[in-house]
Amino acid sequence: MTEFMSFSATENLTTIPGKLISGHYRQSFGYKVKRSNGTKDYYLTLTLKGTGLFNNGKETYACQQDEVTLITPGTPHFYGTPENTLWEFYWCHFVPKEEWLPLLQLPEVIKGIRFARFHSENESLQVTNSFYNLIQYNDETDFYSERFAINALEKLLLLLSKSAMQTEYPLDSRIVHTLALITQHYSQPYTVAELAAVVNLSASRFAHLFKKQTGESVMDMLNKIRLRQARKLIETTSLTMAEIAEEVGFNHPFYFSRQFSAFYGTSPALCRKRIQQLRME
Template identity: 35%
Template sequence: MADNPHDPAMREINAQYTHPSGILVSGHYRKGHGYTCYRPEGTRDWLIMYTISGKGLINNGAGDYLECTERTITIVSPGTLQDFFTAEGYVWEKLWAHFLPRFTWADWLPAGHTGGPVFQLHIDNDSTSRAIESAFQRVLAYRLDSDALLRDELTMNALEEIILNVASQNRQQTKTDPRISEVLDILAARYMDEHMIEDLAASVSLSPSRLSHLFKEQVGDSIIETLVKYRLNQAEKMLRYTLRPITEIALDVGFHSPDYFTRRFTGSFGVSPSQYRKQQLDKVY
C-alpha cells in the first residue's frame, strides 16, 4: 500500500468513496523501524489495523501518540490524520484493511475514546483474539481468490465478524449501564413493535426523562432513532437476501408508512430500497 496521500493507490481509494460498501485495500505487514505512513488529511474510507506482534506508534489526532502492541485493534475514521510508524527497536507486524462500511455497522463502529478521533482497544480475551486474527486472514484469502463465488460478500462478512467482535469487547470493557443494555435488548428483539418511552422507563425503574438522557449519553442516539436504525438494519437484510415486496418488508419491520420507510432508507443508504436491491442482485449476477 502507498505510504503517502499522493500515491496512485490512495487516489484510487478516494475515487471509490462514492461506491457501495466494500474493502478497498488490505494486507499483512512486517515492517521494521523506519516504516512510516503520514497522510495529513487522512482518507475518505475507514482504516482498521490489528497488531500481531512488535510495536507501532500512531498519532491519536490530538497530538499524542498511542502504542499499537500485540492484540491491539486500532480504527481510524474518515478524514482523520493518519500518522503512524514502527517504534524504534521493534518490528511491527499487523493486519490491516481500508474499507467502506455497510450501513448496518453504524452502531458497531466505535467512536474514539483516546483523547482524539482514533479508536483503540486491547483484546484481552484469548478466543476473541484468535477469532479476529482468523477473520482477518480470511479477508486476505478471499480477496486473493479470483475464482470464489460472491468473493466481495465473503470478504465483507469476514470483516463484519471482526467489527462485531471489537464492538462486543468494547461494550464489555466500557461497562454500559445495565439498564441501558436492557433497553437496547428490548429494542433489538422487538424492533417491529411500537414502544412508549414511559413503558421502557418503567421496565428499568427510571423516569422517562432520566432514561432519555442516560440513553442518549451512552448510546449516542435517542431511543427513537435507535429503534429506526434497528428497523432499517433488518429491512436491509431482507432486501439483500429475499425477494419479498418492499411494502411488505416496510410493514414487517415496523414502518406503518411505506413512503416514510423509503425516505428513511434513502437518507441512510443513499439509494432507494428498489435501487439497493438492484445493486445487490447485480453483484450476484
C-alpha cells in the same frame, strides 16, 4: 505532535454509514486523515508494522505493532504516520449489529478512542488472520462474500473482546434490556419517553446513558435495526417496498426509501435488483 495531527491535514470526507469498508495500507510520513466531526460508524485499525498516531483534538495516542484502535461514532479524530517510520495497518469502517455492542466495550486509551493489546503470539495471529479474511471477503463481489466478511468481522470482535477481558466493561442491564426490546419489537412506534419508562429512568437520563454506552441515540439504533430487517425482507421475500416499510415500522414508503438509501448507499429497489442479478450469475 498534536499540531501535526490536528491542523496540517486537510478535512477528509466521512464514510457512508451502513457500508462495510475495509483495506490494507502502507503509509510513510506525511500520511494524515482529519475528520473534525467524526463519523457515524466505528473505525477499527490493526497496526502490523511501525507506528500510527491518533488524536481526538486534545490528546494523542501512539499505536504500536500488534495493537488495535477503535474510534467510536462522533469522535473527532486525526491520525497519520509520524516521522522516520512506515505505518502498515489493516482498517475497517463498520456499523455493528446490536448484539455486537458488548464486544465493543474495550478500554478507552483517550476519550472516544479505545484499544486492545494482545497477550500472546497466538492471539495476535488469530486477530491478524481474521482481519485479513474480512478484507479479502469484502473485496469480492459474489452473493455470499458480504456475509463471509460480516462473519469474519464478528469473529474479529469476539477475539478482541476476549483479549481485553470485556467482562470488566459490561453494558448497563437497563441498556441490555432496551436493546433486546427494540430488537424483538422493532416495528412498534416507540418514543424515547416510552422506552425510558420501561427501565424506570427519566427520558433525559435514559437518552444520556444509552448514548454513552452504545455510541448512538436509541432512535438511531432503532432505525438501524429496522433498516437491517428491511434488507433481509428485500433479499428473502417478494413483498413490495410499501409492504416492507410497514412491516418494519416505517409509516411512509418514501421516508423508508430515503432512510434506506442514506444507510446503504442505494435505494431499496436497486438493492433487490442487484441481489437478483448476483443470484443469476
